[in-house]
Amino acid sequence: MRIALDAMGGDNAPYEMVMGAVEALTRESDFEVLLVGRQSEIEAVLDAENPDIDRERLPILHAEDVVGMDESPVDALRKKKDNSISKALGAVRQGAADAFVSAGNTGAAVGGATLFWKLIPGVKRAGIAVPLGTRGNSSIVIDVGANIHCKPRHLLHYGMMASIYCEHVLGQENPKIALLNIGSEDSKGNTLVKETQQLFEGAPLNFIGHCEGGDIFEKKADVVVCEGFVGNVVLKVSEGLAETMHSQFEEIVGGHVSNDENVGMAQHIREFRRATDYAEIGGGALLGVNGICIIAHGRSGRRAISNAISLAAKFVRAEAPKKIEAGVDALRNE
Amino acid sequence: MRIALDAMGGDNAPYEMVMGAVEALTRESDFEVLLVGRQSEIEAVLDAENPDIDRERLPILHAEDVVGMDESPVDALRKKKDNSISKALGAVRQGAADAFVSAGNTGAAVGGATLFWKLIPGVKRAGIAVPLGTRGNSSIVIDVGANIHCKPRHLLHYGMMASIYCEHVLGQENPKIALLNIGSEDSKGNTLVKETQQLFEGAPLNFIGHCEGGDIFEKKADVVVCEGFVGNVVLKVSEGLAETMHSQFEEIVGGHVSNDENVGMAQHIREFRRATDYAEIGGGALLGVNGICIIAHGRSGRRAISNAISLAAKFVRAEAPKKIEAGVDALRNE
Numbered sequence: 001m002r003i004a005l006d007a008m009g010g011d012n013a014p015y016e017m018v019m020g021a022v023e024a025l026t027r028e029s030d031f032e033v034l035l036v037g038r039q040s041e042i043e044a045v046l047d048a049e050n051p052d053i054d055r056e057r058l059p060i061l062h063a064e065d066v067v068g069m070d071e072s073p074v075d076a077l078r079k080k081k082d083n084s085i086s087k088a089l090g091a092v093r094q095g096a097a098d099a100f101v102s103a104g105n106t107g108a109a110v111g112g113a114t115l116f117w118k119l120i121p122g123v124k125r126a127g128i129a130v131p132l133g134t135r136g137n138s139s140i141v142i143d144v145g146a147n148i149h150c151k152p153r154h155l156l157h158y159g160m161m162a163s164i165y166c167e168h169v170l171g172q173e174n175p176k177i178a179l180l181n182i183g184s185e186d187s188k189g190n191t192l193v194k195e196t197q198q199l200f201e202g203a204p205l206n207f208i209g210h211c212e213g214g215d216i217f218e219k220k221a222d223v224v225v226c227e228g229f230v231g232n233v234v235l236k237v238s239e240g241l242a243e244t245m246h247s248q249f250e251e252i253v254g255g256h257v258s259n260d261e262n263v264g265m266a267q268h269i270r271e272f273r274r275a276t277d278y279a280e281i282g283g284g285a286l287l288g289v290n291g292i293c294i295i296a297h298g299r300s301g302r303r304a305i306s307n308a309i310s311l312a313a314k315f316v317r318a319e320a321p322k323k324i325e326a327g328v329d330a331l332r333n334e
Numbered sequence: 335m336r337i338a339l340d341a342m343g344g345d346n347a348p349y350e351m352v353m354g355a356v357e358a359l360t361r362e363s364d365f366e367v368l369l370v371g372r373q374s375e376i377e378a379v380l381d382a383e384n385p386d387i388d389r390e391r392l393p394i395l396h397a398e399d400v401v402g403m404d405e406s407p408v409d410a411l412r413k414k415k416d417n418s419i420s421k422a423l424g425a426v427r428q429g430a431a432d433a434f435v436s437a438g439n440t441g442a443a444v445g446g447a448t449l450f451w452k453l454i455p456g457v458k459r460a461g462i463a464v465p466l467g468t469r470g471n472s473s474i475v476i477d478v479g480a481n482i483h484c485k486p487r488h489l490l491h492y493g494m495m496a497s498i499y500c501e502h503v504l505g506q507e508n509p510k511i512a513l514l515n516i517g518s519e520d521s522k523g524n525t526l527v528k529e530t531q532q533l534f535e536g537a538p539l540n541f542i543g544h545c546e547g548g549d550i551f552e553k554k555a556d557v558v559v560c561e562g563f564v565g566n567v568v569l570k571v572s573e574g575l576a577e578t579m580h581s582q583f584e585e586i587v588g589g590h591v592s593n594d595e596n597v598g599m600a601q602h603i604r605e606f607r608r609a610t611d612y613a614e615i616g617g618g619a620l621l622g623v624n625g626i627c628i629i630a631h632g633r634s635g636r637r638a639i640s641n642a643i644s645l646a647a648k649f650v651r652a653e654a655p656k657k658i659e660a661g662v663d664a665l666r667n668e
Contacts (some may be wrong), residue, residue, distance in 0.1 A: 018464050124391070134582050145516055148524050182479055182566040190563055213567040214574025226567075229524055232516040233547040233564055237571050238549025247577050248468050252606045272586045 001030060002059075002313045004097035006331035007037035009104020011299050014038070018045040019104065020305025024313075025057050027306065031313050032057045034097050036088040036243045038064065039150040044166035047300035058326040061096075064086040069298055077115070089116045092291050099292035099312040101283070103300040105300055109293060110146050110286055117291040120321065123327040127158045127228070128287035128295060129165055132216055132238050140166055141180075141224045144284060152196040152278035155179070157223050158203055160327050161287040162223040168318040169311075178221030180230065192227060204330060220269070231334075241295075246273060285315065287324065292316060335364060336393075337646045338422040338431035342400040343369035343438020345633050348372070351437065352379040354639025359391050359641065365647050366391045368431050370422040372398065380395075395430075397421040403632055407441030411449070419443055423450045426625050433626035433646035435617070437634040443627060444480050444620055451625040454655065456662040459484070460491045460622035461562070462629060463499055466550055466572050473550045473557045474500055475514075478618060479566035486530040489513070490558050494539055494661050495621040496557040502652040503619075513543035513556030514564065526561060537665060573631075581606060617642035619649065621658065626650060
């Protein structure tokens with residue numbers, strides 16, 4: 001198995017990307033990572049930091065251009081033909097890699113994957129699915145920003161696709177799907193929510209009804225479906241608040257550990273940070289395209305990248321796209 | 335000054351409501367609290383817990399009916415004529431009280447205030463404004479769920495009204511207003527956001543453009559404007575995540591304090607909880623109605639209620655409704 005990594009994408013590229021690839025290879029042995037980007041820059045990191053790593057498991061595919069984080073995706077993909085995102089997506093399409101991971105420009109990754117790989121037959125819009133919550137207690141939220149002009153059928157497909165992710169990639173049996181709403185009663189909600197609810201109720205899925213924003217963290221459902229604008233706000237609010245609470249925590253509690261000469265506490269503090277750290281998650285999965293595309297946070301460091309690569313490997317092992325295609329077919333024949 | 339409190343609203347009514355009123359009176363001396371609800375139940379709490387309190391500052395207005403937390407607001411207001419929410423709203427309308435505080439059924443409080451007090455001339459929809467963030471670092475988010483069928487003009491008024499709240503009630507000079515979006519570039523966002531942005535850009539307000547979900551906690555803006563569905567999700571996600579992080583914190587760090595024989599740490603832990611606790615906030619303000627209405631969380635305990643009462647008193651001192659009326663006028667004459 002081979003995972004193509006956009007070595008030039010993200011705020012900390014290529015350094016943390018290459019280091020993340022090395023970390024993933026060290027942890028798991030059944031795949032290679034294809035590093036896509038400027039060969040000399042990638043090799044410089046490997047030479048300096050990992051001279052002993054087995055280079056056969058870290059092939060490089062040179063790409064001269066880099067898509068900037070804030071660049072217009074459409075312009076970038078059109079003008080920078082030799083960019084690392086397009087090159088990596090091409091490698092997957094040609095069978096030279098089995099999945100794609102990027103911490104780069106999200107719009108370019110989503111747009112590129114949709115353009116070069118096409119959507120799975122029957123799917124009208126791709127969506128990004130991200131697990132949110134604390135360790136061991138998270139729900140998958142879909143869509144977190146790929147599609148802000150959602151129709152009820154897009155949301156139905158999102159629920160089904162994330163349910164397959166949950167079941168086959170994460171091993172969660174018969175995942176529960178809920179629709180994000182602003183109250184648990186059926187009378188609540190906007191038109192999109194009400195129309196989508198009717199579709200879910202008529203579909204062969206384990207739909208449990210509505211859930212509210214706070215329920216995401218109580219795992220009331222395994223999959224929480226919402227349109228991309230709302231989902232993106234949920235994602236950013238969660239990340240922002242978690243970060244703010246971490247800073248407050250460091251300021252108020254963390255800084256006093258050494259003063260108090262309490263070394264045992266330092267361990268608990270590290271554990272708390274880890275349990276509530278979004279970097280543990282690895283990334284979002286773009287569902288609905290003909291291929292596996294994991295989108296990591298722009299600020300990803302090596303740990304987040306290695307987790308994103310591991311997540312991509314799980315998708316490959318589970319043959320997720322094939323199962324999603326069968327799922328869409330099943331919904332169509334209802 | 336007299337604040338009318340719905341003594342029967344909320345999960346912990348009437349006990350915590352009455353205790354919250356007592357706490358507020360003990361803290362501040364320039365107002366009375368009119369306790370609205372079942373006289374015998376209210377008196378039982380006062381007799382048992384606060385026999386020495388000055389009853390002249392705690393008058394009671396009897397109301398026989400109670401609106402259930404999950405009851406349909408429309409049905410409840412129509413059928414239960416003698417309910418504590420309607421009675422308290424009536425007291426304010428007749429001048430027997432200057433503001434209303436409730437932790438009860440939000441729909442009934444919003445619907446009742448709109449019905450009995452009417453909207454401020456020129457305002458088309460009332461909105462709920464809630465400060466979100468950690469202590470000393472919060473933005474006011476409006477609307478968090480009063481109006482899920484928002485038009486650009488509603489959002490413009492929300493921004494203006496919350497700006498007056500910020501300036502005159504919280505003492506923040508020339509508050510910055512931002513529109514919640516899923517990216518900071520102008521090209522991003524749905525139709526509602528794009529149309530609303532144009533209105534803000536043409537208005538005499540300190541509009542600074544877009545902000546993302548995470549920016550709420552970094553105080554990029556003093557006021558963050560969004561439609562009620564999104565805002566309600568933001569509120570619930572924030573509360574839910576903060577609660578989850580507190581539990582994780584207690585489980586991982588808090589429980590080890592005594593084991594580690596570290597008493598100094600206990601103080602920091604309490605401080606962290608307080609700094610990131612949503613009960614500190616007190617409640618949301620319903621803006622756009624002819625009167626002052628503070629909506630506290632259904633789970634409010636005495637501290638949240640006393641803070642909500644203090645917030646109501648600040649609105650009265652600032653003569654906020656009059657200033658909002660002038661603000662709407664100014665926008666109309668643009």
